[in-house]
Amino acid sequence: MRPELSVVMPAYNEEANIGAAITRTVEQLEGLGLSWELILVDDGSQDLTFARMREAAGSEPRLRVLRLSRNFGSHIAITAGLEHARGSACLVITSDLEEPAEKIPDFIRLWQSGYEIVWGIRTARREPLTVRVSSGLFHTLFRVFGLTGYYRQAIGGGFFLVDRRVVDVLRRLKERNRTVVGLLSWLGFSQATLAYEPVARGAGRSKWTFGRRLKLAIDSFVAFSYVPIRLVSALGIFIAGVSFTYGLFVGLRAVFGGIAVQGWPTLMVAVLFLGGLQLLVSGMLGEYLWRALDESRGRPLYIVAEELGFDGTRGAESAEPVRVGQAEFP
Template sequence: MPTLSVIVPCYFNEENIPVTVRELLANEAAFPPEVTVEYVFVNDGSGDDTLGALRRAQQQYPGRIRVVDLAGNVGSYNAIVAGMAHATGDCMAVITADLQDPPELLPRMYAYWQQGIKLVIGNRQDREETGLAQALARLFHWLMRRLALRNIPPGGFDFVLFDRQVATEVLKLHERNSNVFYLMLWLGFAYVNIPYTRRRRQLGRSRWTLSKKVKLLIDSLLAFSFVPIRAISALGLGLGLVALLYGCYIIALKLFGSNEPAGWSALMVVLLFVSAFQMVALGIIGEYVWRGLDAARKRPLYVVREVWDK
Protein backbone atom coordinates (compact mmCIF):
# COMPACT_ATOMS: atom_id res chain seq x y z
CA MET A 1 0.00 0.00 0.00
CA PRO A 2 1.55 3.32 -1.07
CA THR A 3 1.95 6.09 1.50
CA LEU A 4 1.70 9.80 0.75
CA SER A 5 3.37 12.17 3.20
CA VAL A 6 1.89 15.68 3.21
CA ILE A 7 4.44 18.15 4.60
CA VAL A 8 3.06 21.38 6.06
CA PRO A 9 5.54 24.04 7.26
CA CYS A 10 3.96 26.21 9.97
CA TYR A 11 4.97 29.65 11.21
CA PHE A 12 2.49 31.72 13.24
CA ASN A 13 -0.42 29.57 11.98
CA GLU A 14 -2.30 29.07 15.25
CA GLU A 15 -5.60 30.18 13.70
CA ASN A 16 -5.14 28.14 10.53
CA ILE A 17 -4.29 24.75 12.02
CA PRO A 18 -7.83 23.53 12.98
CA VAL A 19 -9.25 24.54 9.58
CA THR A 20 -6.30 23.18 7.61
CA VAL A 21 -6.35 19.80 9.38
CA ARG A 22 -10.10 19.40 8.78
CA GLU A 23 -9.76 20.30 5.08
CA LEU A 24 -6.84 17.93 4.53
CA LEU A 25 -8.57 15.01 6.24
CA ALA A 26 -11.84 15.63 4.38
CA ASN A 27 -9.91 15.68 1.10
CA GLU A 28 -8.74 12.08 1.63
CA ALA A 29 -12.07 10.83 0.30
CA ALA A 30 -10.92 11.80 -3.21
CA PHE A 31 -7.86 9.51 -3.08
CA PRO A 32 -7.90 5.86 -4.14
CA PRO A 33 -8.88 3.65 -1.18
CA GLU A 34 -5.50 1.88 -1.02
CA VAL A 35 -3.58 5.08 -0.28
CA THR A 36 -2.33 5.80 3.25
CA VAL A 37 -1.86 9.50 3.98
CA GLU A 38 0.37 10.79 6.77
CA TYR A 39 0.66 14.46 7.72
CA VAL A 40 3.97 15.93 8.82
CA PHE A 41 3.47 19.38 10.36
CA VAL A 42 6.72 21.27 11.02
CA ASN A 43 6.57 24.07 13.59
CA ASP A 44 9.22 26.54 12.42
CA GLY A 45 9.89 28.25 15.75
CA SER A 46 6.51 30.00 15.84
CA GLY A 47 6.07 32.64 18.53
CA ASP A 48 2.34 32.03 18.97
CA ASP A 49 0.51 28.86 20.04
CA THR A 50 0.98 27.04 16.73
CA LEU A 51 2.60 24.11 18.54
CA GLY A 52 -0.32 23.90 20.98
CA ALA A 53 -2.79 23.91 18.08
CA LEU A 54 -0.86 21.10 16.40
CA ARG A 55 -0.78 19.02 19.57
CA ARG A 56 -4.52 19.48 20.05
CA ALA A 57 -5.16 18.41 16.45
CA GLN A 58 -2.94 15.38 17.00
CA GLN A 59 -4.99 14.38 20.03
CA GLN A 60 -8.25 14.98 18.15
CA TYR A 61 -7.16 12.79 15.23
CA PRO A 62 -4.92 10.13 16.80
CA GLY A 63 -2.60 8.22 14.51
CA ARG A 64 -2.87 10.73 11.64
CA ILE A 65 -0.43 13.54 12.39
CA ARG A 66 3.29 13.78 13.11
CA VAL A 67 4.53 17.05 14.64
CA VAL A 68 8.15 18.12 14.19
CA ASP A 69 9.00 21.02 16.51
CA LEU A 70 12.12 22.96 15.51
CA ALA A 71 14.21 24.70 18.16
CA GLY A 72 14.15 28.03 16.32
CA ASN A 73 12.93 29.77 13.20
CA VAL A 74 15.00 28.62 10.21
CA GLY A 75 12.75 29.68 7.35
CA SER A 76 10.04 27.76 5.52
CA TYR A 77 12.42 26.08 3.05
CA ASN A 78 14.61 24.60 5.76
CA ALA A 79 11.44 23.58 7.61
CA ILE A 80 10.34 21.73 4.46
CA VAL A 81 13.70 19.93 4.38
CA ALA A 82 13.12 18.91 8.01
CA GLY A 83 9.71 17.58 7.02
CA MET A 84 11.21 15.60 4.14
CA ALA A 85 13.75 14.06 6.53
CA HIS A 86 10.98 12.91 8.91
CA ALA A 87 8.45 11.78 6.29
CA THR A 88 8.08 8.07 5.57
CA GLY A 89 5.97 8.17 2.40
CA ASP A 90 6.67 6.65 -1.00
CA CYS A 91 5.83 10.09 -2.32
CA MET A 92 5.54 13.45 -0.61
CA ALA A 93 3.68 16.70 -1.08
CA VAL A 94 4.28 20.20 0.26
CA ILE A 95 1.34 22.50 0.92
CA THR A 96 1.00 25.77 2.84
CA ALA A 97 -0.64 25.85 6.27
CA ASP A 98 -2.93 28.76 5.34
CA LEU A 99 -4.74 26.83 2.54
CA GLN A 100 -3.87 29.34 -0.16
CA ASP A 101 -3.01 26.26 -2.21
CA PRO A 102 -6.04 24.02 -2.92
CA PRO A 103 -5.82 20.57 -1.26
CA GLU A 104 -8.31 19.24 -3.81
CA LEU A 105 -5.50 19.19 -6.39
CA LEU A 106 -3.57 16.59 -4.39
CA PRO A 107 -5.49 13.53 -5.68
CA ARG A 108 -4.90 14.65 -9.28
CA MET A 109 -1.21 15.20 -8.55
CA TYR A 110 -1.04 11.77 -6.92
CA ALA A 111 -2.58 10.19 -10.04
CA TYR A 112 0.32 11.55 -12.13
CA TRP A 113 2.78 10.05 -9.64
CA GLN A 114 1.08 6.67 -10.09
CA GLN A 115 1.80 7.00 -13.82
CA GLY A 116 5.54 7.30 -13.07
CA ILE A 117 5.95 11.09 -12.98
CA LYS A 118 8.43 11.87 -10.20
CA LEU A 119 7.65 15.59 -9.89
CA VAL A 120 4.21 17.18 -10.15
CA ILE A 121 3.97 20.96 -9.82
CA GLY A 122 0.96 23.02 -8.86
CA ASN A 123 1.61 26.17 -10.87
CA ARG A 124 0.20 29.52 -9.72
CA GLN A 125 -1.32 30.62 -13.02
CA ASP A 126 -3.13 33.45 -11.27
CA ARG A 127 -3.69 34.68 -7.73
CA GLU A 128 -6.52 36.32 -5.87
CA GLU A 129 -4.07 38.73 -4.24
CA THR A 130 -3.81 42.14 -5.89
CA GLY A 131 -1.63 45.23 -5.77
CA LEU A 132 1.99 45.22 -4.65
CA ALA A 133 2.05 41.56 -3.56
CA GLN A 134 0.97 40.38 -7.00
CA ALA A 135 3.36 42.75 -8.81
CA LEU A 136 6.36 41.66 -6.72
CA ALA A 137 5.54 37.97 -7.20
CA ARG A 138 5.34 38.38 -10.98
CA LEU A 139 8.60 40.35 -11.06
CA PHE A 140 10.37 37.69 -9.00
CA HIS A 141 9.31 34.80 -11.24
CA TRP A 142 10.00 36.78 -14.42
CA LEU A 143 13.56 37.48 -13.23
CA MET A 144 14.14 33.87 -12.25
CA ARG A 145 12.92 32.58 -15.61
CA ARG A 146 15.16 35.02 -17.49
CA LEU A 147 18.28 34.85 -15.33
CA ALA A 148 18.33 31.45 -13.60
CA LEU A 149 16.22 28.39 -14.47
CA ARG A 150 14.38 28.69 -17.75
CA ASN A 151 12.23 25.63 -17.07
CA ILE A 152 10.42 27.33 -14.16
CA PRO A 153 6.70 27.43 -14.99
CA PRO A 154 5.30 30.97 -15.36
CA GLY A 155 3.91 32.29 -12.09
CA GLY A 156 6.18 30.14 -9.95
CA PHE A 157 5.20 27.42 -7.52
CA ASP A 158 5.54 26.16 -3.96
CA PHE A 159 2.86 23.45 -4.13
CA VAL A 160 4.42 20.16 -5.25
CA LEU A 161 4.10 16.40 -5.09
CA PHE A 162 7.27 14.41 -5.65
CA ASP A 163 8.72 10.93 -5.47
CA ARG A 164 10.88 9.75 -2.57
CA GLN A 165 13.85 9.63 -4.95
CA VAL A 166 13.52 13.39 -5.48
CA ALA A 167 13.43 13.94 -1.72
CA THR A 168 16.48 11.72 -1.22
CA GLU A 169 18.49 13.64 -3.83
CA VAL A 170 17.52 17.02 -2.34
CA LEU A 171 18.49 15.87 1.14
CA LYS A 172 21.88 14.71 -0.17
CA LEU A 173 22.68 18.19 -1.45
CA HIS A 174 22.64 19.90 1.97
CA GLU A 175 22.10 23.21 0.16
CA ARG A 176 22.15 26.37 2.24
CA ASN A 177 20.62 29.76 1.36
CA SER A 178 18.88 28.22 -1.62
CA ASN A 179 15.40 27.45 -2.92
CA VAL A 180 14.27 23.89 -2.21
CA PHE A 181 11.65 23.92 -4.97
CA TYR A 182 14.10 25.10 -7.60
CA LEU A 183 16.49 22.37 -6.45
CA MET A 184 13.81 19.85 -7.43
CA LEU A 185 13.73 21.34 -10.93
CA TRP A 186 17.52 21.54 -11.09
CA LEU A 187 17.75 17.76 -10.53
CA GLY A 188 16.42 17.37 -14.06
CA PHE A 189 13.42 15.08 -13.57
CA ALA A 190 10.62 15.60 -16.06
CA TYR A 191 7.60 17.18 -14.43
CA VAL A 192 3.91 17.75 -15.01
CA ASN A 193 2.51 21.23 -14.47
CA ILE A 194 -1.04 21.76 -13.13
CA PRO A 195 -2.16 25.43 -13.22
CA TYR A 196 -4.42 26.83 -10.52
CA THR A 197 -5.44 30.15 -8.95
CA ARG A 198 -3.79 30.86 -5.62
CA ARG A 199 -6.32 31.83 -2.99
CA ARG A 200 -6.30 34.88 -0.79
CA ARG A 201 -5.32 34.20 2.81
CA GLN A 202 -8.45 34.01 4.98
CA LEU A 203 -7.09 33.67 8.53
CA GLY A 204 -4.19 35.33 10.33
CA ARG A 205 -1.52 37.64 8.97
CA SER A 206 1.15 36.58 6.53
CA ARG A 207 4.71 36.62 7.89
CA TRP A 208 6.16 36.53 4.37
CA THR A 209 7.65 40.01 4.66
CA LEU A 210 9.32 42.14 1.98
CA SER A 211 12.77 41.53 3.48
CA LYS A 212 12.21 37.74 3.26
CA LYS A 213 11.12 38.09 -0.36
CA VAL A 214 14.25 40.10 -1.19
CA LYS A 215 16.44 37.51 0.52
CA LEU A 216 14.74 34.73 -1.43
CA LEU A 217 15.36 36.59 -4.69
CA ILE A 218 19.06 37.06 -3.86
CA ASP A 219 19.45 33.46 -2.65
CA SER A 220 17.72 32.04 -5.73
CA LEU A 221 19.72 34.16 -8.18
CA LEU A 222 23.08 33.42 -6.59
CA ALA A 223 22.29 29.70 -6.19
CA PHE A 224 21.16 29.09 -9.76
CA SER A 225 22.64 31.83 -11.93
CA PHE A 226 26.06 33.18 -12.89
CA VAL A 227 24.50 36.40 -14.24
CA PRO A 228 25.55 38.64 -11.27
CA ILE A 229 29.24 37.74 -11.70
CA ARG A 230 29.07 38.00 -15.49
CA ALA A 231 27.34 41.37 -15.16
CA ILE A 232 30.27 42.67 -13.10
CA SER A 233 32.72 41.49 -15.77
CA ALA A 234 30.66 42.98 -18.62
CA LEU A 235 30.19 46.32 -16.90
CA GLY A 236 33.88 46.41 -15.94
CA LEU A 237 34.91 45.81 -19.56
CA GLY A 238 32.46 48.46 -20.72
CA LEU A 239 33.85 51.02 -18.29
CA GLY A 240 37.38 50.09 -19.34
CA LEU A 241 36.50 50.69 -22.99
CA VAL A 242 34.94 54.07 -22.19
CA ALA A 243 38.06 55.03 -20.18
CA LEU A 244 40.32 53.98 -23.09
CA LEU A 245 38.35 56.02 -25.61
CA TYR A 246 38.30 59.04 -23.34
CA GLY A 247 42.07 58.71 -22.78
CA CYS A 248 42.66 58.64 -26.53
CA TYR A 249 40.51 61.74 -26.84
CA ILE A 250 42.57 63.63 -24.24
CA ILE A 251 45.86 62.54 -25.88
CA ALA A 252 44.60 63.70 -29.27
CA LEU A 253 43.71 67.10 -27.85
CA LYS A 254 47.20 67.39 -26.36
CA LEU A 255 48.96 66.39 -29.59
CA PHE A 256 47.03 68.76 -31.79
CA GLY A 257 47.38 71.70 -29.43
CA SER A 258 43.71 72.11 -28.65
CA ASN A 259 42.62 73.43 -25.29
CA GLU A 260 42.15 70.61 -22.82
CA PRO A 261 38.66 70.59 -21.31
CA ALA A 262 38.44 71.82 -17.75
CA GLY A 263 36.38 68.75 -16.94
CA TRP A 264 36.40 68.90 -13.13
CA SER A 265 32.68 68.11 -12.90
CA ALA A 266 32.94 65.36 -15.49
CA LEU A 267 35.93 63.88 -13.66
CA MET A 268 34.05 63.81 -10.35
CA VAL A 269 31.04 62.15 -11.98
CA VAL A 270 33.31 59.46 -13.44
CA LEU A 271 35.05 58.91 -10.10
CA LEU A 272 31.76 58.63 -8.23
CA PHE A 273 30.32 56.27 -10.83
CA VAL A 274 33.36 54.01 -10.82
CA SER A 275 33.47 54.02 -7.02
CA ALA A 276 29.80 53.06 -6.85
CA PHE A 277 30.42 50.25 -9.34
CA GLN A 278 33.31 48.97 -7.23
CA MET A 279 31.17 48.94 -4.10
CA VAL A 280 28.35 47.07 -5.85
CA ALA A 281 30.84 44.59 -7.31
CA LEU A 282 32.40 44.00 -3.90
CA GLY A 283 28.94 43.50 -2.43
CA ILE A 284 28.02 40.85 -5.01
CA ILE A 285 31.36 39.08 -4.61
CA GLY A 286 30.91 39.29 -0.84
CA GLU A 287 27.52 37.54 -1.12
CA TYR A 288 29.18 34.63 -2.92
CA VAL A 289 32.07 34.54 -0.43
CA TRP A 290 29.71 34.60 2.56
CA ARG A 291 27.69 31.73 1.11
CA GLY A 292 30.89 29.74 0.64
CA LEU A 293 31.88 30.42 4.24
CA ASP A 294 28.41 29.47 5.48
CA ALA A 295 28.59 26.17 3.58
CA ALA A 296 32.13 25.46 4.85
CA ARG A 297 30.98 25.76 8.47
CA LYS A 298 28.61 22.81 7.93
CA ARG A 299 26.19 23.99 10.58
CA PRO A 300 22.86 22.11 10.54
CA LEU A 301 20.01 23.55 8.51
CA TYR A 302 17.71 23.07 11.50
CA VAL A 303 17.67 21.70 15.04
CA VAL A 304 14.74 19.52 16.10
CA ARG A 305 13.52 20.18 19.61
CA GLU A 306 11.08 17.30 19.73
CA VAL A 307 9.06 15.01 17.47
CA TRP A 308 5.59 13.82 18.39
CA ASP A 309 4.71 10.78 16.33
CA LYS A 310 1.20 9.98 15.25
Protein backbone atom coordinates in the same frame (compact mmCIF):
# COMPACT_ATOMS: atom_id res chain seq x y z
CA MET B 1 5.12 0.11 7.53
CA ARG B 2 5.76 2.90 5.03
CA PRO B 3 2.63 4.90 4.08
CA GLU B 4 1.90 5.43 0.43
CA LEU B 5 1.56 9.21 0.84
CA SER B 6 3.20 11.72 3.17
CA VAL B 7 1.80 15.24 3.40
CA VAL B 8 4.07 17.95 4.77
CA MET B 9 2.42 21.09 6.18
CA PRO B 10 4.82 23.81 7.42
CA ALA B 11 3.43 26.59 9.62
CA TYR B 12 4.68 29.77 11.26
CA ASN B 13 2.38 31.70 13.60
CA GLU B 14 -0.76 30.14 12.09
CA GLU B 15 -2.77 29.40 15.23
CA ALA B 16 -5.92 30.79 13.60
CA ASN B 17 -5.60 28.64 10.47
CA ILE B 18 -3.83 25.42 11.39
CA GLY B 19 -6.89 23.66 12.82
CA ALA B 20 -9.01 24.22 9.72
CA ALA B 21 -6.06 23.37 7.44
CA ILE B 22 -5.59 20.02 9.18
CA THR B 23 -9.31 19.21 9.05
CA ARG B 24 -9.63 19.98 5.33
CA THR B 25 -6.48 18.06 4.45
CA VAL B 26 -7.46 14.97 6.45
CA GLU B 27 -10.91 14.96 4.82
CA GLN B 28 -9.27 14.74 1.39
CA LEU B 29 -6.74 12.13 2.48
CA GLU B 30 -9.44 9.87 3.86
CA GLY B 31 -11.09 9.68 0.45
CA LEU B 32 -7.96 8.72 -1.50
CA GLY B 33 -7.94 5.04 -0.65
CA LEU B 34 -4.23 5.27 0.19
CA SER B 35 -2.35 4.89 3.46
CA TRP B 36 -1.06 8.27 4.56
CA GLU B 37 0.64 10.36 7.20
CA LEU B 38 0.42 14.11 7.81
CA ILE B 39 3.62 15.77 9.04
CA LEU B 40 3.10 19.15 10.68
CA VAL B 41 6.21 21.33 10.96
CA ASP B 42 6.13 24.25 13.39
CA ASP B 43 8.80 26.64 12.15
CA GLY B 44 9.51 28.26 15.52
CA SER B 45 6.08 29.85 15.97
CA GLN B 46 5.62 32.33 18.81
CA ASP B 47 1.88 31.82 19.18
CA LEU B 48 -0.25 28.72 19.90
CA THR B 49 0.45 26.97 16.59
CA PHE B 50 2.34 24.09 18.20
CA ALA B 51 -0.34 23.68 20.89
CA ARG B 52 -2.98 23.35 18.14
CA MET B 53 -0.80 20.76 16.39
CA ARG B 54 -0.31 18.80 19.60
CA GLU B 55 -4.04 18.77 20.22
CA ALA B 56 -4.79 17.49 16.72
CA ALA B 57 -2.10 14.81 16.93
CA GLY B 58 -3.59 13.55 20.18
CA SER B 59 -6.76 12.46 18.42
CA GLU B 60 -5.25 11.23 15.12
CA PRO B 61 -2.32 8.76 15.24
CA ARG B 62 -1.39 9.42 11.62
CA LEU B 63 -0.43 13.00 12.47
CA ARG B 64 3.24 13.57 13.25
CA VAL B 65 4.57 16.87 14.56
CA LEU B 66 7.98 18.55 14.39
CA ARG B 67 8.75 21.73 16.31
CA LEU B 68 11.90 23.51 15.17
CA SER B 69 13.97 25.34 17.76
CA ARG B 70 13.52 28.69 16.00
CA ASN B 71 12.25 30.18 12.78
CA PHE B 72 14.53 28.76 10.06
CA GLY B 73 12.34 29.81 7.12
CA SER B 74 9.68 28.04 5.11
CA HIS B 75 12.07 26.30 2.71
CA ILE B 76 14.06 24.81 5.58
CA ALA B 77 10.81 23.78 7.30
CA ILE B 78 9.69 22.04 4.10
CA THR B 79 13.07 20.30 3.93
CA ALA B 80 12.71 19.11 7.53
CA GLY B 81 9.29 17.66 6.79
CA LEU B 82 10.49 15.89 3.66
CA GLU B 83 13.50 14.43 5.47
CA HIS B 84 11.19 12.90 8.09
CA ALA B 85 8.58 11.70 5.57
CA ARG B 86 8.25 7.97 4.85
CA GLY B 87 5.75 7.94 1.99
CA SER B 88 6.29 6.71 -1.55
CA ALA B 89 5.12 10.19 -2.56
CA CYS B 90 5.35 13.43 -0.57
CA LEU B 91 2.99 16.34 -1.01
CA VAL B 92 3.64 19.81 0.41
CA ILE B 93 0.75 22.15 1.20
CA THR B 94 0.70 25.41 3.15
CA SER B 95 -1.26 25.93 6.36
CA ASP B 96 -2.77 29.33 5.52
CA LEU B 97 -5.74 27.78 3.65
CA GLU B 98 -4.85 29.49 0.35
CA GLU B 99 -4.04 26.18 -1.36
CA PRO B 100 -7.22 24.13 -1.88
CA ALA B 101 -6.86 20.66 -0.37
CA GLU B 102 -9.54 19.51 -2.82
CA LYS B 103 -6.80 19.41 -5.47
CA ILE B 104 -4.83 16.69 -3.68
CA PRO B 105 -6.51 13.83 -5.63
CA ASP B 106 -5.44 15.53 -8.89
CA PHE B 107 -1.82 15.58 -7.72
CA ILE B 108 -2.06 11.89 -6.89
CA ARG B 109 -3.45 11.02 -10.32
CA LEU B 110 -0.58 12.80 -12.08
CA TRP B 111 1.93 11.05 -9.83
CA GLN B 112 0.35 7.67 -10.48
CA SER B 113 0.54 8.34 -14.22
CA GLY B 114 4.33 8.50 -13.96
CA TYR B 115 5.35 12.05 -13.10
CA GLU B 116 7.91 12.37 -10.31
CA ILE B 117 7.42 16.09 -9.60
CA VAL B 118 4.04 17.82 -9.87
CA TRP B 119 3.95 21.59 -9.41
CA GLY B 120 0.85 23.47 -8.36
CA ILE B 121 0.52 26.63 -10.47
CA ARG B 122 -1.76 29.45 -9.36
CA THR B 123 -4.09 30.71 -12.08
CA ALA B 124 -4.69 33.95 -10.18
CA ARG B 125 -2.73 35.91 -7.60
CA ARG B 126 -4.31 37.87 -4.77
CA GLU B 127 -1.24 39.89 -3.81
CA PRO B 128 -0.90 43.66 -4.41
CA LEU B 129 0.10 44.82 -7.89
CA THR B 130 3.66 45.62 -6.83
CA VAL B 131 4.13 42.07 -5.51
CA ARG B 132 2.69 40.50 -8.67
CA VAL B 133 4.90 42.63 -10.93
CA SER B 134 8.08 42.00 -8.93
CA SER B 135 7.29 38.27 -8.71
CA GLY B 136 6.72 38.04 -12.46
CA LEU B 137 9.97 39.89 -13.13
CA PHE B 138 11.90 37.57 -10.82
CA HIS B 139 10.55 34.38 -12.41
CA THR B 140 11.31 35.72 -15.89
CA LEU B 141 14.88 36.69 -15.01
CA PHE B 142 15.45 33.44 -13.14
CA ARG B 143 14.29 31.43 -16.13
CA VAL B 144 16.55 33.39 -18.52
CA PHE B 145 19.67 33.80 -16.38
CA GLY B 146 19.30 31.12 -13.70
CA LEU B 147 17.70 27.79 -14.64
CA THR B 148 16.97 27.50 -18.34
CA GLY B 149 14.57 24.60 -17.67
CA TYR B 150 12.52 26.63 -15.23
CA TYR B 151 8.80 26.78 -15.98
CA ARG B 152 7.34 29.85 -17.63
CA GLN B 153 4.61 29.92 -15.01
CA ALA B 154 5.46 31.30 -11.59
CA ILE B 155 6.01 28.41 -9.16
CA GLY B 156 5.19 29.51 -5.64
CA GLY B 157 6.52 26.42 -3.90
CA GLY B 158 3.61 26.11 -1.49
CA PHE B 159 1.77 23.28 -3.22
CA PHE B 160 3.63 20.45 -4.96
CA LEU B 161 4.22 16.70 -4.94
CA VAL B 162 7.49 14.76 -5.28
CA ASP B 163 8.21 11.06 -5.67
CA ARG B 164 10.29 9.14 -3.12
CA ARG B 165 13.22 8.95 -5.56
CA VAL B 166 13.30 12.75 -5.73
CA VAL B 167 13.16 13.09 -1.95
CA ASP B 168 16.09 10.67 -1.60
CA VAL B 169 18.24 12.90 -3.81
CA LEU B 170 17.04 16.14 -2.22
CA ARG B 171 18.06 14.85 1.20
CA ARG B 172 21.68 14.80 0.02
CA LEU B 173 21.69 18.47 -0.95
CA LYS B 174 22.70 20.33 2.22
CA GLU B 175 22.78 23.91 0.95
CA ARG B 176 21.81 26.26 3.77
CA ASN B 177 20.62 29.27 1.77
CA ARG B 178 18.25 27.22 -0.29
CA THR B 179 15.18 27.50 -2.43
CA VAL B 180 13.39 24.16 -2.65
CA VAL B 181 11.77 25.14 -5.94
CA GLY B 182 15.15 25.87 -7.50
CA LEU B 183 16.73 22.66 -6.21
CA LEU B 184 13.86 20.48 -7.43
CA SER B 185 13.85 22.21 -10.81
CA TRP B 186 17.61 21.68 -11.08
CA LEU B 187 17.29 17.96 -10.26
CA GLY B 188 15.25 17.33 -13.37
CA PHE B 189 13.16 14.12 -13.30
CA SER B 190 9.79 14.00 -15.08
CA GLN B 191 7.75 17.05 -14.13
CA ALA B 192 4.18 18.21 -14.67
CA THR B 193 2.08 21.19 -13.62
CA LEU B 194 -1.40 21.39 -12.16
CA ALA B 195 -3.33 24.66 -12.32
CA TYR B 196 -5.45 25.72 -9.37
CA GLU B 197 -7.14 28.87 -8.15
CA PRO B 198 -6.07 29.95 -4.67
CA VAL B 199 -8.73 30.79 -2.11
CA ALA B 200 -8.78 33.62 0.36
CA ARG B 201 -6.43 33.32 3.32
CA GLY B 202 -8.23 32.10 6.41
CA ALA B 203 -6.90 34.66 8.90
CA GLY B 204 -3.86 36.82 9.52
CA ARG B 205 -1.36 38.15 7.02
CA SER B 206 1.23 36.50 4.82
CA LYS B 207 4.62 35.99 6.48
CA TRP B 208 6.34 36.62 3.16
CA THR B 209 7.55 40.18 3.74
CA PHE B 210 9.50 42.21 1.20
CA GLY B 211 12.74 41.34 3.01
CA ARG B 212 12.03 37.59 2.82
CA ARG B 213 11.16 37.81 -0.87
CA LEU B 214 14.33 39.79 -1.59
CA LYS B 215 16.51 37.27 0.27
CA LEU B 216 14.92 34.40 -1.64
CA ALA B 217 15.60 36.16 -4.95
CA ILE B 218 19.25 36.79 -4.03
CA ASP B 219 19.70 33.21 -2.80
CA SER B 220 18.21 31.88 -6.03
CA PHE B 221 20.52 33.84 -8.33
CA VAL B 222 23.64 33.24 -6.25
CA ALA B 223 22.92 29.50 -6.04
CA PHE B 224 22.03 28.86 -9.67
CA SER B 225 23.48 31.63 -11.84
CA TYR B 226 26.96 32.82 -12.78
CA VAL B 227 25.47 35.82 -14.63
CA PRO B 228 26.14 38.38 -11.84
CA ILE B 229 29.87 37.56 -11.89
CA ARG B 230 30.00 37.53 -15.69
CA LEU B 231 28.09 40.84 -15.72
CA VAL B 232 30.71 42.41 -13.46
CA SER B 233 33.48 41.26 -15.82
CA ALA B 234 31.66 42.60 -18.86
CA LEU B 235 30.97 45.90 -17.12
CA GLY B 236 34.63 46.24 -16.19
CA ILE B 237 35.67 45.69 -19.80
CA PHE B 238 33.08 48.19 -21.00
CA ILE B 239 34.15 50.89 -18.54
CA ALA B 240 37.81 50.34 -19.39
CA GLY B 241 36.98 50.74 -23.08
CA VAL B 242 34.94 53.90 -22.51
CA SER B 243 37.63 55.38 -20.27
CA PHE B 244 40.35 54.69 -22.84
CA THR B 245 38.25 56.16 -25.66
CA TYR B 246 37.38 59.26 -23.65
CA GLY B 247 40.99 59.76 -22.57
CA LEU B 248 42.16 59.46 -26.17
CA PHE B 249 39.50 61.94 -27.28
CA VAL B 250 40.45 64.49 -24.61
CA GLY B 251 44.15 64.15 -25.39
CA LEU B 252 43.71 64.58 -29.12
CA ARG B 253 41.46 67.57 -28.63
CA ALA B 254 43.97 69.22 -26.33
CA VAL B 255 46.90 68.59 -28.71
CA PHE B 256 45.30 69.43 -32.04
CA GLY B 257 42.41 71.66 -31.04
CA GLY B 258 44.06 73.75 -28.38
CA ILE B 259 41.10 73.19 -26.02
CA ALA B 260 42.00 73.11 -22.33
CA VAL B 261 40.92 70.03 -20.38
CA GLN B 262 38.13 70.69 -17.87
CA GLY B 263 39.56 68.62 -15.04
CA TRP B 264 37.46 69.15 -11.92
CA PRO B 265 33.95 68.20 -13.18
CA THR B 266 35.31 65.31 -15.22
CA LEU B 267 37.40 64.03 -12.32
CA MET B 268 34.51 64.19 -9.84
CA VAL B 269 32.11 62.39 -12.15
CA ALA B 270 34.64 59.67 -12.83
CA VAL B 271 35.55 59.22 -9.16
CA LEU B 272 31.95 59.09 -7.96
CA PHE B 273 30.91 56.71 -10.71
CA LEU B 274 33.80 54.33 -10.22
CA GLY B 275 33.47 54.51 -6.42
CA GLY B 276 29.81 53.52 -6.58
CA LEU B 277 30.61 50.75 -9.04
CA GLN B 278 33.33 49.37 -6.77
CA LEU B 279 30.92 49.27 -3.83
CA LEU B 280 28.37 47.44 -5.99
CA VAL B 281 30.92 44.89 -7.16
CA SER B 282 32.27 44.42 -3.62
CA GLY B 283 28.76 43.77 -2.33
CA MET B 284 28.08 41.26 -5.08
CA LEU B 285 31.30 39.38 -4.45
CA GLY B 286 30.56 39.53 -0.73
CA GLU B 287 27.28 37.67 -1.30
CA TYR B 288 29.16 34.77 -2.89
CA LEU B 289 31.94 34.77 -0.28
CA TRP B 290 29.53 34.93 2.65
CA ARG B 291 27.55 31.98 1.32
CA ALA B 292 30.75 30.00 0.82
CA LEU B 293 31.69 30.73 4.43
CA ASP B 294 28.20 29.82 5.62
CA GLU B 295 28.40 26.45 3.86
CA SER B 296 31.90 25.71 5.19
CA ARG B 297 30.79 26.03 8.82
CA GLY B 298 28.97 22.73 8.56
CA ARG B 299 26.08 23.73 10.80
CA PRO B 300 22.88 21.68 10.55
CA LEU B 301 20.07 22.93 8.36
CA TYR B 302 17.67 22.94 11.29
CA ILE B 303 17.31 21.83 14.89
CA VAL B 304 14.29 19.86 16.08
CA ALA B 305 13.27 20.98 19.56
CA GLU B 306 10.39 18.53 19.95
CA GLU B 307 8.68 15.82 17.94
CA LEU B 308 5.41 13.94 18.37
CA GLY B 309 4.38 10.65 16.79
CA PHE B 310 7.84 9.63 15.56
CA ASP B 311 9.51 6.35 16.43
CA GLY B 312 13.03 7.73 16.09
CA THR B 313 13.46 6.85 12.43
CA ARG B 314 13.36 9.12 9.41
CA GLY B 315 11.99 8.42 5.99
CA ALA B 316 13.20 5.15 4.49
CA GLU B 317 15.24 5.18 1.33
CA SER B 318 13.70 3.92 -1.87
CA ALA B 319 14.68 0.38 -2.89
CA GLU B 320 15.77 1.54 -6.35
CA PRO B 321 19.28 3.05 -6.45
CA VAL B 322 19.59 6.80 -7.03
CA ARG B 323 22.81 8.24 -8.43
CA VAL B 324 24.25 11.50 -7.09
CA GLY B 325 27.44 12.45 -8.89
CA GLN B 326 29.61 9.33 -8.95
CA ALA B 327 28.14 7.79 -5.83
CA GLU B 328 25.42 5.19 -5.76
CA PHE B 329 23.03 4.88 -2.85
CA PRO B 330 20.73 1.93 -2.13
